[in-house]
Amino acid sequence: MDQIKARLNIANEQDENIRITCTIGSTVEFLDVLVDNNQGQLKTSVHRKPAAEPYILPYLSDHPRHTHRSTVKSQLLRAARLSPHVEDFDRERLNIEFILLLNG
Structure with missing residues (x-):
């Protein structure tokens, strides 16, 4: 472990x-x-950096409409890929909806 820390330094x-x-x-x-490793079972979920959330492209920004549609689609695809269970996806979908509402 000391060798790893030395190389990181x-x-x-x-x-x-x-x-x-x-x-x-x-x-x-x-x-x-x-x-997450829970007794040998790996589970994935969406990770959000605290400094970046809950910011997403504001709806009133001067971007083309297809960019806004693409943002929503990509967020939902990310949630689908990283959520192993329907309940996890649904929770993430609600989170995305909340973030979109905050950003207009």
Whole structure:
């Protein structure tokens, strides 16, 4: 473990804008996925970075309408891909609906 931490420290010294962290536990966040290991069973779900949420493309922005449709579609596809159960997808769909309402 000490060797891993030493290599991470060396990597972190290469560029001050990039930080690599080491976390040991039953869950890992990678990009937009949260992977949970529950007694050997892996479960995925949507991960949201606290700093980025609940922002999404505002409806009143000056983007073409197809961009707004694409945003909604991509959020729902992401939820479908990462939700292993219908209940998880439905919870995420409600979350997306709430975020869209907040953004007009």
